[in-house]
Amino acid sequence: xxxxxxxxxxxxxxxxxxxxxxxxxxxxxxxxxNDADLKGVDAVILPGGFSYGDYLRCGAISxxxxxxxxxxxxxxxxMPLLGICNGFQVLAEAHLIPGALTRxxxxxxxxxxxxxxxxxxxxxxxxxxSSGQEILIPLKNGEGAYMCDDKTxxxxxxxxxxxxxxxxxxxxxxxxxxxxxxxxxGNVVGLMPHPEHAIDSLTGPSADGLGFFTSVLKALVG
Amino acid sequence: MAKIVVDVMLKPEILDPQGKAVAAAxxxxxxxxxxxxxxxxxxxxxxxxxxxxxxLAEVEKAAEKLLxxxxxxxxxxxxxx
Numbered sequence: 001x002x003x004x005x006x007x008x009x010x011x012x013x014x015x016x017x018x019x020x021x022x023x024x025x026x027x028x029x030x031x032x033x034n035d036a037d038l039k040g041v042d043a044v045i046l047p048g049g050f051s052y053g054d055y056l057r058c059g060a061i062s063x064x065x066x067x068x069x070x071x072x073x074x075x076x077x078x079m080p081l082l083g084i085c086n087g088f089q090v091l092a093e094a095h096l097i098p099g100a101l102t103r104x105x106x107x108x109x110x111x112x113x114x115x116x117x118x119x120x121x122x123x124x125x126x127x128x129x130s131s132g133q134e135i136l137i138p139l140k141n142g143e144g145a146y147m148c149d150d151k152t153x154x155x156x157x158x159x160x161x162x163x164x165x166x167x168x169x170x171x172x173x174x175x176x177x178x179x180x181x182x183x184x185x186g187n188v189v190g191l192m193p194h195p196e197h198a199i200d201s202l203t204g205p206s207a208d209g210l211g212f213f214t215s216v217l218k219a220l221v222g
Numbered sequence: 223m224a225k226i227v228v229d230v231m232l233k234p235e236i237l238d239p240q241g242k243a244v245a246a247a248x249x250x251x252x253x254x255x256x257x258x259x260x261x262x263x264x265x266x267x268x269x270x271x272x273x274x275x276x277x278l279a280e281v282e283k284a285a286e287k288l289l290x291x292x293x294x295x296x297x298x299x300x301x302x303x
Contacts (some may be wrong), residue, residue, distance in 0.1 A: 056288070056289070057291055060288065060291065064288070092293070093291065098293075099293060100291055100293040100294045102232075102236065102237070102294060103239050103240060104239065105237060105239055106239070107239045107240070107243055145237070147236055147237075147293075147294055148293070149235075173237065173239075
């Protein structure tokens with residue numbers, strides 16, 4: 001199974017994302033922001049970093065890059081799409097998921113290992129976890145506070161579309177401790193913390209993040 | 223040549239940590255007038271000649287599509303002589 005990993009100018013975590021795909025047993029395919037060709041991939045990951053220098057708003061300029069057009073089309077057709085950190089911001093700017101990511105409430109850039117609970121195991125990216133499972137993966141962002149209006153929040157809660165929540169004190173001011181959400185169909189997932197940095201104990205705080213990548217391979221094999 | 227100014231502000235209900243940090247810094251410098259501070263963005267767009275209604279409509283569209291994120295921000299468009 002081929003998983004595309006997009007590189008925008010300023011992307012940082014594409015190599016780790018590709019490595020995580022390979023660890024999970026998939027084939028990682030590099031996709032370039034300026035190339036509207038998905039190279040026949042079965043799923044796509046938008047990795048973390050500071051695409052286009054985070055100018056204007058995080059993800060605002062990347063969202064209009066040539067590669068995003070076929071990605072948005074394919075996601076509307078059901079292709080699994082995971083946005084991590086900056087990728088989550090790109091998904092929000094592209095309106096593939098509701099809401100927006102804004103500056104951390106204490107203004108500091110955070111970089112630490114963070115506990116989350118996985119709350120929805122029915123998406124293309126979370127089926128390898130058990131419901132309520134606690135995982136430990138790195139969190140590193142300056143604009144990770146998930147914001148949406150009350151109606152959207154009620155919808156997300158009511159439909160079980162909050163896939164992961166922070167455990168303990170709210171690290172960044174996200175509404176309802178939201179760390180990740182999914183679209184209604186369950187193929188598009190946005191996640192602020194970084195599972196691709198936690199796939200083995202040699203390089204990460206745990207191997208808990210690997211589940212996101214084994215999940216999508218399972219979803220694709222059917 | 224005319225200048226079109228687009229001001230973008232976070233919606234009132236969205237927390238503005240930058241504005242809060244500025245509001246906290248002011249009294250440390252002896253400026254005690256501020257009850258609250260909100261921080262936004264200002265875009266100055268230069269065009270040739272006076273803007274036509276069609277051009278202003280285009281700027282409105284661009285402000286909604288790119289310059290602001292309507293989920294969290296409001297914007298205004300005006301012409302500065």
